[in-house]
Amino acid sequence: MDAPDPMRARLPQLGALRVFESAARHGSLTRAAEELHVTHGAVSKQIKNLEADLGAALFVRRNRGVFLTERGRALAARLRGIFGDLEDALADFRAGEPRQPLVVSCEPTLCLKFLIPSLGAFLQDTGIEVRVLAAGGRIDFRRDHVDLAIRRNDFAIDGTLHARVICDEAMGPVCSPEALPRFEANTGRFHLPALHTRSRPDAWAAWTRLNRPAIACTADMTYEHFYLAIEAALAGQGVALASIHMVGRDLAAGRLCGPCGFRPDGTQYVALSAHPIDRDERASRFVAWLSARMNATLATVMPPNAGSQVADAQPAKGHAIGATR
Missing domain, CATH: 3.40.190.10 (Periplasmic binding protein-like II)
Incomplete structure (x- = not known):
């Protein structure tokens, strides 16, 4: 049996190095604790033990924050590459296993x-x-x-x-076919409430800023998410500003109308x-x-180079979308 390598025996525990790399990458012990699902105290203890093991300070602690020392910064850079190589090696290894589902966050x-x-x-x-x-x-x-x-x-x-x-994003006002007669194409006025979302609260303001004519509505209603605002538009409750990628199927099926078209939002x-x-x-x-x-x-809704096509018109009179009533 081979004798233990004395240099390998002196290596700090992998877990302590992982904790340090996370804290260095985030610049925060709290965020490292959140990433690793441990307590702030556990992270602090691991780093103190690592500093004692290495005989050098890795962080300077001041003003209730932590800042890498020069030697800590150098070690963090090396560890980032090492852990990246380790993750790549494991990814390559798993590629040879029976095919696993692709996990997609959307x-x-x-x-x-x-x-x-x-x-x-x-x-x-x-x-x-x-x-x-x-x-x-x-x-x-x-x-x-x-x-x-x-x-x-x-x-x-x-x-x-x-x-x-x-793909590029493109936005446009949508309403139900039953509500379409309440839109005045010559003035850009909807006799309907504007449907806003908390997940993208500046959507209407961005439309008005980047794409004229501005749209005017009779009131404002706010929903938590886009899918709720779209459902409200489908129910005839108002006009929603929506992504073509979110309403394309509803437009194709005739469940929604896009009377002003769709424009890129950048x-x-x-x-x-x-x-x-x-x-x-x-x-x-x-x-x-x-x-x-x-x-x-x-x-299906935007011609080539549509991003440069902006209608030249004045804002419609009335209750401007996004304005304070």
Whole structure:
């Protein structure tokens, strides 16, 4: 039996190094504790033990915060690469196992109105099973065990993530066919309430700022999510500003009307991953398929170079959407 390697025996515990890497990456013991599902005290103790083991300070503690020392910063950079290599090695190993479902996190309304109705075709064409989680905003891939996240790029994306553009976003006012006679095309006025959402509260203001003519409505109603505002529009309760990707099926079926068309809002849907997307065949094929489907939907309502076409008209008189009443 080989004798133990004395250098290997002196290595700190892997768990302590993992805790330090997380705290260094976040610049916060609290956020490291949240990521690793342990207490703040456990993180603090692990780091203190690691500093004692190494005989050097890794953080400077001041003003109730922690800041990396020069040596701590150098160690964190090396560990980030080492843990990345370890994750890649495990991903390559698992690629040889029986095929697992692709876990995709998707914004709730896009998930409900676009992704889920289309997933059957993807499974039939590729044989790749997809497990969908409805969530929005930032994501912790390690904690949530997610392969891909589909998001709109309206927030600062972590520079360590791999991102691929799927499709442009395009927005437009929609209402039910029964409510359409209450829209005055020559003035841009709806004799209906404007339906807002807390998940994208600036949507109407962005439409007014980027795309004239402005739309006027009789009142404001606010819902928590886009899918609730869309359901309210389907029920004839008002006019919602919605993504073409969320209402394309309803428009095609005649359940909704888009009397003002759809315009780009300057954002895009992107696929995010903790690893290079092309490294995982399942992820690569899913992103290519989703991009093709979403761009096909976009093409039904927007001509080429539509992003540069802005109508030149004055705001309609009356209760301007987004204004204080």
